[in-house]
Amino acid sequence: MKAFDRNQLKEAVRGSVKRVYVAQTVELDLYRNTLDCFSASIDAVVQGISLDDWMLQEKERQVQKTKQNAIGSLHEDIIGSIPAVTKLAVGNVIDVVSIGKKLIAEIKNKHNTTKGNHKVAIYDDLAKELDKRPGYVGYYVEILPKGQKAYNVPFTPSDNKTQQNRVLREDIRQIDGRSFYAILTGYTNALDELYKVLPSIVEEIVKEEFEVVLDSEKVTKSDAFISNFEKAYGK
Structure with missing residues (x-):
């Protein structure tokens, strides 16, 4: 392997x-x-x-x-076994952190698992955690993507209360599972x-x-x- x-x-x-x-x-x-x-x-x-x-x-x-x-929790467990990646205990705001890659991530198994209002909460959690980690990138990971697509784009969920999207930040991103595993391991496949x-x-x-x-x-x-x-x- x-x-x-x-x-x-x-x-x-x-x-x-x-x-x-x-x-x-x-x-x-x-x-x-x-x-x-x-x-x-x-x-x-x-x-x-x-x-x-x-x-x-x-x-x-x-x-x-x-x-x-x-x-x-399969993918959190697997990702936590990758060198320089740490899976955080249940109850933490984020799922994994990598000091070597300078990233944090919230991981969901499927693109339609998370409802709109929860996506806003994920964005806000990532933003708060990034304030503590200058230079890091925060990822909202969808292991199983929508429509067989690969993506690594700014994450700007819509707030149901204000009817506005969260502010676009290059350091808060939405990514599919295949692309995220490639970043963590250095191997495209x-x-x-x-x-x-x-x-x-x-x-x-x-x-x-x-x-x-x-x-x-x-x-x-x-x-x-x-x-x-x-x-x-x-x-």
């Missing part, structure tokens, strides 16, 4: 992989948070399925949601490399932690493996 230290990368994702694996093995109780019996019945009728089938479907949906939540190696690392972790043998090549050799990445980032 060029962009990452494989051992450090493996330890960075170990926690997320363990949580995801456990999420699929724990028996889910649909009644724990009070099942909405009205919407369940209506949805089952609309889908043309039995209520028993609907409940199986709902269990699968909730397990998938639990997995997604379990893996929520760092995110591509990460995507390709993760399945084999997951296979190793599951074997080490749970003594379960998996075959990651079922994923990496499927046509969808590469096409899914290209659908997100382009070719």
Whole structure:
């Protein structure tokens, strides 16, 4: 690997992989948070399925949601394993800081994760942190970009209260994940490399932690493996 230290990368994702694996093995109780019996019945009728089938479907949906939540900090963990980059503890205003690269960042997994009013708060947080760090650049990172686009542009979110955009500053920027990983590692294809190696690392972790043998090549050799990445980032 060029962009990452494989051992450090493996330890960075170990926690997320363990949580995801456990999420699929724990028996889910649909009644724990009070099942909405009205919407369940209506949805089952609309889908043309039995209520028993609907409940199986709902269990699968909730397990998938639990997995997604379990893996929520994946990229912060990975980025924190890159030399000269530090992942800050939960509760801090920003997610990561790099003294060597002179940058700070707030990281979101997907371009549509953050609502407009929250984007304004992110801008304000970055501005406050930059006041403490002269010469640094603050990034609002969208790991999965909109429309397969690469971008590194000034971040000027609109304030719903004033109906005005925040002031354009060259040191507060909005960037896609591929471009941000390139800045941090110095390798243009760092995110591509990460995507390709993760399945084999997951296979190793599951074997080490749970003594379960998996075959990651079922994923990496499927046509969808590469096409899914290209659908997100382009070719």
